[in-house]
Amino acid sequence: LAKGNVEAMVESGKLLAGGMQDMARSYAEEAKTAFETMTADLKDMAAVKSPTELFKLQGEIARRNFDALVARTSKNAEVSMKLANDAFAPISTRMS
Numbered sequence: 001l002a003k004g005n006v007e008a009m010v011e012s013g014k015l016l017a018g019g020m021q022d023m024a025r026s027y028a029e030e031a032k033t034a035f036e037t038m039t040a041d042l043k044d045m046a047a048v049k050s051p052t053e054l055f056k057l058q059g060e061i062a063r064r065n066f067d068a069l070v071a072r073t074s075k076n077a078e079v080s081m082k083l084a085n086d087a088f089a090p091i092s093t094r095m096s
Contacts, residue, residue, distance in 0.1 A: 004094060005094060007090075008090040008091050008093070008094035009090075009091065011090040012087050012088065012089075012090045012091050013087075015083075015086050015087045015089075015090070016083070016087040019079075019083035019086065019087065020083075022079075023076075023079060023080075023083070026079070030072060041061050044057060045057060045058075
């Protein structure tokens, strides 16, 4: 009985560790993409010729960033819930 419990805990730990590595890798890629986007935005802002153009560009950037934030948050919530369910599955199965 104890051996089965330990095996379930080990399997759960492996799933959790693998999922956390995948999430960390995804966060690093998102940070790199965000930095590249920010650099491009700064170049666009430096090329602005009038205040009206600047306000228009700022609005576009803010809208794009808000949409990206909502999409990333939603994706990260889904991935986190899936990871929690997958990691708990061996323990749950063992408890049943």
